[in-house]
Amino acid sequence: xxxxxxxxxxxxxxxxxxxxLAVQGCATAQQPAAVASSRGYQPQPLPFDxxxxxxxxERLLVSHHDNNYVGAVSRLGAIEAQVAQLxxxxxxxxxxxxxxxxxxxxxxMILHELYFASxxxxxxxxxxxxxxxxxxxxxxQQKWRDQFAAMGKALGGGSGWVLLIWSPRAGKLVNQxxxxxxxxxxxxxxxxxxxxxxxxxHMDFGAKAAVYVDAYMGALDWANADTExxxxxxx
Ligand SMILES: [Fe+2]
Numbered sequence: 001x002x003x004x005x006x007x008x009x010x011x012x013x014x015x016x017x018x019x020x021l022a023v024q025g026c027a028t029a030q031q032p033a034a035v036a037s038s039r040g041y042q043p044q045p046l047p048f049d050x051x052x053x054x055x056x057x058e059r060l061l062v063s064h065h066d067n068n069y070v071g072a073v074s075r076l077g078a079i080e081a082q083v084a085q086l087x088x089x090x091x092x093x094x095x096x097x098x099x100x101x102x103x104x105x106x107x108x109m110i111l112h113e114l115y116f117a118s119x120x121x122x123x124x125x126x127x128x129x130x131x132x133x134x135x136x137x138x139x140x141q142q143k144w145r146d147q148f149a150a151m152g153k154a155l156g157g158g159s160g161w162v163l164l165i166w167s168p169r170a171g172k173l174v175n176q177x178x179x180x181x182x183x184x185x186x187x188x189x190x191x192x193x194x195x196x197x198x199x200x201x202h203m204d205f206g207a208k209a210a211v212y213v214d215a216y217m218g219a220l221d222w223a224n225a226d227t228e229x230x231x232x233x234x235x
Pocket of ligand 1: 064068112195197199200
């Protein structure tokens with residue numbers, strides 16, 4: 001099984017601290033973001049009943065949440081503790097390594113919270129404001145959907161993320177490809193996340209990643225995206 005740990009790359013340095021804050025701020029709308037405390041970050045529970053998601057099994061969703069997401073949150077707290085104890089005179093590779101792992105774990109936490117917030121009973125549509133922007137930037141809701149699903153299927157056999165992002169700089173929505181947790185548009189605000197790591201589907205679908213993408217698209221929920229889009233474009 002491919003995991004975030006397996007997929008570690010040297011790409012971590014590509015994401016600025018500002019981008020991290022931008023993404024972190026939009027991880028969830030229906031639930032408070034995971035908060036840091038003296039005891040570390042607290043994982044959030046699944047924002048839905050895992051028995052109620054069409055096309056994705058309870059076993060898959062609970063495993064994904066408990067093993068991959070909670071694992072990342074736990075790892076993040078442990079890494080931050082290590083960073084806090086690091087001697088300022090420690091070799092540069094120790095800072096590079098720990099800070100890279102911190103970025104991977106933090107974005108894994110944030111993107112998984114956005115992924116789970118993107119799932120529901122399916123069948124809904126974005127609210128009027130987000131729907132208008134999608135039609136402006138993609139031509140139609142169907143064209144957005146076709147591109148987003150095609151990008152997910154193109155990642156089958158590999159791993160990564162497909163994200164619907166709002167870019168304030170570009171002033172438009174972008175369907176973004178990401179090969180691992182650390183590659184997000186620098187000023188981006190995540191609205192929808194599709195997890196294409198094998199742990200997100202192998203238990204239910206084996207190697208049939210395209211069937212998983214179709215199931216995900218069937219369970220897509222727009223409530224969180226509407227809330228985040230309204231916040232992102234309010235200024
Ligand atoms: Fe995942």
